[in-house]
Amino acid sequence: MRQEVTEEEAKCFARWDWEEQLPSPQELVPLSQALIAPDLALAFGIPSSSATSASFSSAVLPEDYILVAHHDASDLYASGGGGEDDPEPPRTLKRPRLVWTPQLHKRFVDAVAHLGIANAVPKTIMQIMGVEGLTRENVASHLQKYRLYLKRVKMQGLAAASPSPSASPHPFLARAAPADPFLPYMPAAMLQQQYHHHKNPDPTQQHYYHQNQLFLNRPAQGQPVARPAAAMGPGMVFVPAQTTKPAQSAPLVNDSEWNRKGEEDDAANGVARKRELTLFPTG
DNA sequence: ATCCCAATAT
């Protein structure tokens, strides 16, 4: 029984892990038309990896990545030579909007947690996430909202910290306290102070994904890693020295679910909750 | 060049 995870294997995981978890056809947003032809993807610098033309529509996309089709390809084509029946390379094709699925968001949160506040900038986050086709702008936009979300969480946590902690602790904090390191939506910033990432010269080279979970590379030989769950952030797992497999993959939790449970708790505790704590609130 | 943030657009 071999227990090591070699670098080769790690790379291998990173590759097939998402292919294995490609969404079933039913899970995919139905596309009325092809998103982009393989040759066009090339022209636009959209990495198509090893995808053949046959598998291009699915294999090109990571498992947690759903693209929503745009409609109306009419003005997307530069009408090169007048041949209209046979789509020629568009020059002004717009990228489809990115949908931040829970899986994709989890990658994002894990990446931010991995990097720490100082290094968590769009470009680096994008690199850590390692999702083909993901742009810096995608990440920047998401990060902007995510920071607002964290700010709100902190404010709410602070406000609820003082009054009668014994009587009725704030739902969010109460449920955050048990330190489940796998809750995908736990605000990373609240845990980040406990990370030691500042010395890592190149954090992007020290990780890989397996089953949509971010792993740090196994530490040096014969150097078992303490795994204090409470001290680790969401989705952060050290590969234990004794096994090649991570203990458990995180249960999927979205904020609707999170909030629904929160409301249940509130109801049970007679707490009147003013507003849902949504991930990215609008009003 | 990249980041950041608010406002605005789609």
Next chain:
DNA sequence: CATATTGGGA
């Protein structure tokens, strides 16, 4: 409504 884009300052 969620995400994209823009604009101006650092």
